[in-house]
Amino acid sequence: MAPAIVVSNLCKTYRLGSRAPYATFREAIVETCRKPWKWLRGEWNRQQEQIQALRNVSFRVEPGEVVGVIGRNGAGKSTLLKILSRITEPTHGEARIHGRVGSLLEVGTGFHPELTGRDNIYLNGAILGMSRREISAKFDAIVSFAELDRFLDTPVKHYSSGMYMRLAFAVAAHLDPEILVVDEVLAVGDAQFQKKCLGKMGEVAQGGRTVLFVSHNMGAVQKICSRALLLEQGELVMDGPAAEVTTHYLKAGQIEGQFSAAQRRVQPRKVEIIDAWMEHEGHRASSFLFGDQPCVLIALAVKERCRFSVELILRQQDGLPVAFAPSGLAKEWELSPDPGIIRVRCRLPPLTLAAGSYSIDLIAAFTNHSFLDCVESALAFHVETSAIGERSWAFRQSRGQGFLYWDVTFSLDVQRAD
Secondary structure: OOOOEEEEEEEEEEEOOOOOOOOOHHHHHHHHHHHHHHHHOOOOOOOOOEEEEEEEEEEEEOOOOEEEEEOOOOOOHHHHHHHHOOOOOOOEEEEEEOOOEEEEOOOOOOOOOOOEHHHHHHHHHHHOOOOHHHHHHHHHHHHHHHOOHHHOOOEHHHOOHHHHHHHHHHHHHOOOOOEEEEOOOHHHOOHHHHHHHHHHHHHHHHOOOEEEEEOOOHHHHHHHOOEEEEEEOOEEEEEEEHHHHHHHHHHHOOOOOOOOHHHEOOOOOOEEEEEEEEEEOOEEOOEEOOOOOOEEEEEEEEOOOOOEEEEEEEEEOOOOEEEEEEHHHOHHHOEOOOOEEEEEEEEOOOOOOOOEEEEEEEEEEOOOOOEEEEEEEEEEEEEOOOOOOOOOOOOOOOOOOOOEEOOOEEOOOOEEOO
């Protein structure tokens, strides 16, 4: 059986500040008038800066594979999907696709704001390659999946971004394509609909069709993808099992011993925090859902034997402290290990946080609260969705410090990190 996707030495170069090759008649006249002035200012032969969005990317995807595409913003993920979806052409190389492609790259792509949801289902389905008979046969299933029955005859210009996404994904998911290409659009939806979308992609994959899934949610990639591609600065740097690739990606964001001096509030004394990461269900992660119960793992270098405790401070994105977790509240959690590298596991309570970004400060301190080491914003994570929606979120103050005591379970299995 032929591969579903074959990408060979794919390159895409953009010129910064360049205009599209087509223009209106008015713009052509204005540009012609500007040419003498550009020549006088020496701008005529000025070379435009180029950036390579993709560099010699090569891979194969077999039919029925579910492949995640991960990487930092600007790594080239969306450019890759646009080339595979035939939205843009590569500068060099080729991408061969065997089968019909259903793409969901941006919320509302192919929707006309003045048309109703009903009309846009037919319009968007036609753009994606469905016949009118095929759309009619699946119309009820699309509407049921999108859960927009009441707003079906309302112009989509009145829809929220979440409603746009529901309808767009419902049409794309029911296209029954051989290849489904999905960019990071699921972040718009609520937790229940995200779960439904991930389940639908799982059904598509089980039906023998191919899925290419771009996401910053490592948990979702590990859950639905059997394989992952890691892009860095336009290059494919890793291709392998999803668990291995996502772990490597998360680990690369926090190299052991590389906390910046600006993050440390004190000069490390007898104990130094050298590394930290978060895990969920046995895998490194930085993105969670409401109710998830992740762990924080901290590696410390003990230079001289002393008695100390570990403390965590949870902060909102704006730096406001939210919760405080001191291990030293219980005497048995005071550590006094021999010199060397140790690792402490901190099991957090289920996350009941509003959707948003958070950070965690890590502290190693004597029992009299003087710092041995303190790393501010040592960990950053994101809560994708919250069960409380947009309701106000208030925190009661504790001793005037503005945060709660956090019920963190500090594990007894303190071990040496070999």
